[in-house]
Amino acid sequence: MEKTARKKRLAVVLAVLFAAGLLAVVLFDAFAPKTTPQTATSFAMGSVLSVEVYGGGEGVCAAAVDAVSALDRRISRTVGNSYISLLNENGKCTADGDFADDMKALLSLCEKTGGAFDITVGALSDLWDVGAEAPRVPEKDRIAAALALTGYEKIETLGFRFSVPEGVRLDLGAAGKGMACDAVKRVLSADGSVTGAVVAAGGSILCLGRNPEKKPWAIGVRDPDGGANDLTGVIRTEECFVSTSGNYEKYFELDGARYCHILSPFDGFPVNNGLKSVTVRCSGGMESDALSTACFVLGEEKSLPILTAFGADAIFIYSDNTVSVTAGLAKDFTLTNEAYRLRGEQQ
Template sequence: MKRHAHRAGPAWKGLVLFALLALVGCDRSPEAHRFEGPIFGTGYHVTVYGDFSDRQLASLKDGIDDALEDVDRLMSTYKPESELSRFNAAPVGEPFALSPPTAQVIDEAIEIGELSNGAFDVTVGAAVNLWGFGPDKRPDEIPSDAEIAEALEEVDFRALHLNGNRLTKTKPVYVDLSGIAKGYGVDHVAARLDALGVTSYLVEVGGEIRTRGTKPGGEPWRVAVEKPVSRERSVQRVLELEDVAVATSGDYRNYYEEDGRRYSHTIDPRTGRPITHHLASVTVVAEQCSTADGLATALEVLGPKKGMALANREDIAAYFIVKTDEGFTTELSDAFHAYLAEPPSEGGEQ
C-alpha cells in the first residue's frame, strides 16, 4: 500500500494562524521585546511593548517558559508522568485529584462538548490513537470497522464527572486535551504577563494567539489567517485584534495518505473516523484562547453547514475556509465581521 505522511509534529492540531511578525515588528522602537522557544512539539513567540530593564526582561522570559512548561507537565499525553497521563491510567470509578489548571480545562472541554452535542469530545483519544495521530505508532493498516467500533466504546465525554477538582470516569476513557490545552497555554502565559504588569503584548503558541492592549500609537495587533495549502505559507485574510484571542483548526498540515486517499488528523468523535467534508479550516475569535481553541475544533468537526449554524446561534465569531472544485470560498459568522482588517490583496479570498 502506498503511504504518504505529512505531520506537523505531535498532534496538538493543525496550525494555521500566525502573527504578522513583519508587521508587528515594523516599529524598530527599543520598547518592542520578543521572546521565543520550543514547546508542545511546536514553538512560541511573544512580543511585548514596554520600558523594561534587563532584569525585568529576564523575569518575563522565565515566566513565559514556566507557564508553558506547567501546562505541558500537566496535560501532555506524550509524557507518562503528566497529570493527564496518570488520570488516564487511573482506575474507573476512583476520584482523581486534579490541579486547578487541569480541572479548569476539563470543565470548559465538557461545556464545549455539550454545546456541540459531542462534536468536541476530549475522550476521543482512543480513536485518535487508533488512526495514528496520538502518541501511539501509526498503524500498518487502516483501522477496520470492528476496531473503530471498539475504540468508540471508550469515547464519551459524558463519562467524565468533575466535582470541584476531583475527576471521575464512569467507564474506561482516554482523555486527550490536544484540542484545547494549547489555547489554555496561551491564556496561562497571558495571565503571567498580566500579573507582571505588561499591558501590551501578543502571545502566539503554534498558531494560537492572544493579545492585550494595542501597539504604540494605538495600532491594533494584526494577525493573518493562513491559506489552507500544505506546501506554502501565504495570507488568506488579516485580522485586527485587541484584548481577544484567536485560534484556528485545520487539517491540511497533519494528515497521511494511503492508496490515494487522504486521512485527516481531525477525528469525528461521533463516528471514530477522520472528517471527510470540505471545510478546510475554521478560525474563531473569543475572549479566552482555550475557548477559541475548543470551539474551532468543534466547528471543524461539524462541517460548514452545521458549524456555521452553531456559530450564528451561539454568537461565535467564526471564519470558515471551504474547499471547492474551483479553489476556496469563505464564510463568516455574523459576529466575525468586527475583526476584519482591510480587504485581502489580489489572490486572497475568492
C-alpha cells in the same frame, strides 16, 4: 504696498515653519528607535511557543514560558505523572484546583458543542495515529471499539477527583494550545506594566493590549494549500484569541483520499466535510481552540448558533476555495490571496 510685502514675508515664514515641523515629525517617525519587545521562543505541547511582549518587567517572557511549561506538565498525554497521564493509565486522579477548574471548563465546552469537541478522543487518536510513519485506515470494528470508549459523559467528577472507565483515553490536543495562551495572558496581566503582547502557541494566537504601532494587531490566516507562511487573508483586530483547525497540518493520503488528524467523535473517522480550515476569534484561548475544532467537525451551518452563544466569530475555508466569514469578522478580515473568493461574491 509695504503692508502687502509684510503679509508675504509672514506667509513665507509660516510656510517654512510648517515645512520644518512636518519634516521633524517625519524624521522622528523614521529614525526614532522603535519600541523593542521582549521576546522568547520555546517549545511546548509539541509546538513552538513564541512570546513578544511590549512593556512589562524583567523576566516577564521567562515567566510566561514557565507558565506554559507548568501547564504542559499538568495536561500533556506524553508527560508521565501529568493529571491526564494518570487518568489514562490509572483511570483516576486527584487534581489541584487549577486543573479542576480547567476540566470543568473543558467539560462545559464539550457539552455546549454537543460533543463535537470531546476531550475523550484519545482512543481514536491512538488508533488512527495520523502522524505515524506508515499510517493506515483501521478496520471498522476497531474504529467502533474506539468509538465506544469516546464520550465526555464518561468522565466522573467529584470535587477535585476525576475518574474514567478502563480504556477511555483523554486527549487535550484540541484545546491545549489555547489554554497555553490563557496561561500566558494570566502572567502578563498580573505583571501590571505590559502594554501589549503577541503570543503564538503553535497556531493559537493571543493578542493582548495595544499594538505599539498604534494600529490593530494583524493576524494572518494560513492558506491551507500553501506553505507555512502563505496566507489566505488577514484579520485586523483588537485584543482577542485566534485559533485555527484544518486538514492540512497533520494528515496522510491513501488511494486519493486525505485523512486528517481531526477525528469526528460522532463516527470515529477523520473529518471530511468539504472544509479545509476554520479559524475562530473570541475572548478566551481555550474557547477559541476548542471551538475551532468543534466548528470544523460540525460544518458552518451547525456551528453558527454555537459561535453566537460564545460571542465568537469564524472564518470557514472550503475545498472549492470559497471563504465564508461570520458577520462580526466581516469588517476585520481581508482576503489577500487571489486563489480564494468570498462566498456570495461573483466569480
